[in-house]
Amino acid sequence: MTAAGPRTVNQGGDALQRVEKTVRKSGSSFFWGMRLLPRERREAIYAVYAYCREVDDIADGDAPDSVKHRQLAEWRAEVERLYAGTPTHPVTRALAAPVRRFGLPKEELLAILDGMERDARGGIVAPTDAALRSYCRQVAGAVGMLAMHIFADGDTRADRATCEELAITLGEGLQLTNILRDLGDDAARGRLYLPEEVLQAAGVTAREPRDILRDPALPAACAMLARTARQRFARSRALMERLDKGTARPCRLMLEIYARILDTLETSGWRHPERRVRVPKWTKLWIVLRHGIL
Known part of the structure; x- marks a missing residue:
């Protein structure tokens, strides 16, 4: 997994498969709580976790702070695209259905970015x-x-x-x-x-x-x-x-x-x-x- 800002991808790609792979590769303790959920909820929380992993990897990466801030700004724009119905990244495409189904608040996704930006400031x-x-x-x-x-x-x-x-x-x-x-x-x-x-x-x-x-x-x-x-x-x-x-x-x-x-x-x-x-x-x-x- 690369620590980079969101990018346009082949819309035929399997977004759900990608986020599940991200969760499994992470080895996170959260996986044990998520895997017991019914499919729809499991896929939703996998997508939330994958989003967190993507932006956290930027904040904890080795890129210069200016690059981190640019990449996080790109993710902020991608969240706006998600709520406008035009996501371009596999993770936000996987989040699209949960946003509609469960009413996931945009301000909470942005709050996570706020925290990552604090880390990226040094x-x-x-x-x-x-x-x-x-x-x-x-x-x-x-x-x-x-x-x-x-x-x-x-x-x-x-x-x-x-x-x-x-x-x-x-x-x-x-x-x-x-x-x-x-x-x-x-x-x-x-x-x-x-x-x-x-x-x-x-x-x-x-x-x-x-x-x-x-x-x-x-x-x-x-x-x-x-x-x-x-x-x-x-x-x-x-x-x-x-x-x-x-x-x-x-x-x-x-x-x-x-x-x-x-x-x-x-x-x-x-x-x-x-x-x-x-x-x-x-x-x-x-x-x-x-x-x-x-």
């Missing part, structure tokens, strides 16, 4: 807590909002307020876990998403991302952010009880897999933050059996 280092929450809303909450339009379709128990709170709360918990898992990868890109207030409270004195990873107070800072992620997961579990089981199932699977990642990180004590932990496949399968099928 290294984010020790943002304020408010700035971090804003970023989480863009890159994770927006995905949750799109997903809930798909997951909760037809759920008579799912009121709008519950769905929106779950989307934002669970999205934040997942993103905070990502931040704790990806400390090494982010530091290599000159980024550190641990909030300034947490670093100060833990007594971290280093200022550069790579130096912060070696600061003896880093584990305490990580433990603080992990507690916040746990709080978001606890609230998300309570919100899921208000939904039909079928609506909550993919959310619960993602939550439980990420909670296991958080368990592993906490057990490690963040002694080697440059190492990216992974949940074994057998553990994911057990979670699917426990929360997805039984």
Whole structure:
């Protein structure tokens, strides 16, 4: 997969096949929650994920910032074409039917681009807590909002307020876990998403991302952010009880897999933050059996 802006493609290409291939190649934990959905919803969430993958690859790529911004601007124009009924990229063509069927909001697709543009502006280092929450809303909450339009379709128990709170709360918990898992990868890109207030409270004195990873107070800072992620997961579990089981199932699977990642990180004590932990496949399968099928 290349990190490039959208381009005109052969309209005879199989857009759905492409986005499913993108999801499978990614190895994402989200795949385990998505694959159990009925076909129409599964194809819709695959397309949303593929869109996120395309724009994230731009933000995390090695191109100069000016090129990244141009490519993201092209994607912004492509989203406008999608909602005008004239998409040109396989991913947006795959999104066309879900946009019509599930009423996916354009502003959420654009919010994801806003988050990617923040990353493309250079290294984010020790943002304020408010700035971090804003970023989480863009890159994770927006995905949750799109997903809930798909997951909760037809759920008579799912009121709008519950769905929106779950989307934002669970999205934040997942993103905070990502931040704790990806400390090494982010530091290599000159980024550190641990909030300034947490670093100060833990007594971290280093200022550069790579130096912060070696600061003896880093584990305490990580433990603080992990507690916040746990709080978001606890609230998300309570919100899921208000939904039909079928609506909550993919959310619960993602939550439980990420909670296991958080368990592993906490057990490690963040002694080697440059190492990216992974949940074994057998553990994911057990979670699917426990929360997805039984």
